[in-house]
Each structure stands twice: as structure tokens, then as C-alpha cells.
Amino acid sequence: MTPIPFEQILLLGTVLFVVGLAGVLARRNLILILLSIEIMLNAAGLIFIAGGSKFHEPDGQVMFLFILAVAAAEVTIGLALILAQNHASRTLDADAADQLRDR
Amino acid sequence: MKHEAAIMNLLFLATAIVAVGTSIAAITRHNVLHSILYLIVSFAAIAVVFYLLGAPFIAALEIITYAGAIMVLFLFAVMLLNLGGSAIEQERRWQPVLSWAGPAFAGLVLLAEFLFILMHDTTVNAANPVITPAQVGRALFLRYTVGVELVAMLLLSALLGASRLGRRPRTYILKQGIDHDSHSV
Numbered sequence A: 001m002t003p004i005p006f007e008q009i010l011l012l013g014t015v016l017f018v019v020g021l022a023g024v025l026a027r028r029n030l031i032l033i034l035l036s037i038e039i040m041l042n043a044a045g046l047i048f049i050a051g052g053s054k055f056h057e058p059d060g061q062v063m064f065l066f067i068l069a070v071a072a073a074e075v076t077i078g079l080a081l082i083l084a085q086n087h088a089s090r091t092l093d094a095d096a097a098d099q100l101r102d103r
Numbered sequence B: 001m002k003h004e005a006a007i008m009n010l011l012f013l014a015t016a017i018v019a020v021g022t023s024i025a026a027i028t029r030h031n032v033l034h035s036i037l038y039l040i041v042s043f044a045a046i047a048v049v050f051y052l053l054g055a056p057f058i059a060a061l062e063i064i065t066y067a068g069a070i071m072v073l074f075l076f077a078v079m080l081l082n083l084g085g086s087a088i089e090q091e092r093r094w095q096p097v098l099s100w101a102g103p104a105f106a107g108l109v110l111l112a113e114f115l116f117i118l119m120h121d122t123t124v125n126a127a128n129p130v131i132t133p134a135q136v137g138r139a140l141f142l143r144y145t146v147g148v149e150l151v152a153m154l155l156l157s158a159l160l161g162a163s164r165l166g167r168r169p170r171t172y173i174l175k176q177g178i179d180h181d182s183h184s185v
Helices: A006-026 A030-055 A059-089 B002-028 B032-052 B056-080 B084-093 B096-119 B121-126 B133-143 B145-165 B170-184
Strands: none
Touching: A006 A030, A006 B002, A006 B032, A030 A059, A030 B002, A030 B032, A030 B056, A059 B056, A059 B133, A059 B145, B002 B032, B002 B096, B032 B056, B032 B096, B056 B133, B096 B121, B133 B145
């Protein structure tokens, strides 16, 4: 058990998650939306690490590794989609992303 | 023991403030490059939190993968998107100092913490039960083997999907070829 109070770590994770959520909801630039999703995934990973540290088990860190892999896959696909959309419509606006189908 | 706990709490508080502040700055910038810069500092701060929580392996991975690889991927995407013209205009309009002062200050706070931890290594580590990389690896490859296989498949599908999505549409290639032929004629 670390000397840092568990509640404070939970609070930090929650605040970071809400910041990321606000970024997803408020921004219209697609790259910034992806960056905000990264913040949210990181906050979830922080909670896992905190849990693993509280009970002194390596499972929390294993879960963080899985989150890391999911984040890498998500970013790859997301950026490829953004490049495809920018190629098709010359914009990064999230509202223009309704015409991704091949013509 | 009480003294060590107080030091750990102070370090955690400073890191948390840096992490939240840089994250908020990252989602409010107009220039995407500045957002990426702030987010790198934010990930470095979260790595410090992981170290303080007794997860040095994950702290290293956070720096290598998040602040390194994933942010470089974003940087490449921004370069490929050719946002050059408007971004340079924006850069010219802003004060040149203001754009890097924020990340630099946050980075300095983290550097001070790093030096402090380095000098008071025994104090911090004594108060901190560490979970070693060996324990993590044993759990990963003995108890979670199925998860590792699933992650491998997920990464493979992401690779295939990205290469499919990144391909130029066929009509575009055809048009280019026709244009090229007409020029040569």
C-alpha cells in the first residue's frame, strides 16, 4: 500500500477522464478528438495501476498493457480514417465525416 | 515514515496539478502541434504518477509508447495533412514566447521532481512497495496468455485496416495515369 491516499488517485483519474470527455464533446477538429480519447484511455489505465498498487498485485499493470495495445490500434485506424477523409473532402471537421464510402 | 509519506504526497500533488493543467491546455489550443506538445508533457507527468505508485515498468512504457511512438504518429499525420499555410499564419500572429512557455514550465516542474527523486532515492523507495517487471511478465504470460493472443490479433487487424484505409482510391490513380499520358503526348 503506497502512502498516497487511494481516493486522491481516483480523483486524479476521474478529472483526467472528464477533461478528455470534454475535449471529445467540445472540439470539432478530428485530430483533437483522437488526442482527447488518448487522455481518457490514459485515465482508465491510471485507475487500473492504482488498483494494482492498492492490493499489491501485478494484474493492474497487465491490464494497462492491454489498454496500451488497444490505444495503439485505435490511433492507427483513427489516423488512417482522418487521412482518408482529408483526401476525400479537404477538411478536418468532424461534421463532414458522413461521406467516407468509396465512390 | 510519516515524513516520507508527506514527501510522497507533495510529489503526487505537484504531478497531478501538472497532469491536469497540461491536459486542459492540450484540449483548448487552436494549433494542433501545440496540443501535441502539451500532451507529451501530460503523459510524462502521468508516468511520474505511475513511478510513485510503484510501477516503474509501466512508467517507462508510458514514456516510450505514449509520449514517444503514439505522439510521433500524430505528428506524422499532421505533417501528411499539409496544414502548413494556416498554421504558419497563426504562428506569426501569436507571441513567439507564449507558445512554448507553458510546456517548458510544466516540463521544468517535472525535471525538478525527477532530480528530487534521484537525490532522495532511498526515501522514496522505502515508502513504496514496488511491483517489478518480472512479476508483471509472469502474470502476463502465465495467467493472461489468452489476452496476449487476442491483443496480437487486434494489432494485426489494425495493421490490415490501416493499410486498406491508407490506400489511394483506384479512380485517383487512374486519373493520374491519364494526366501523365496526355502530358507526355
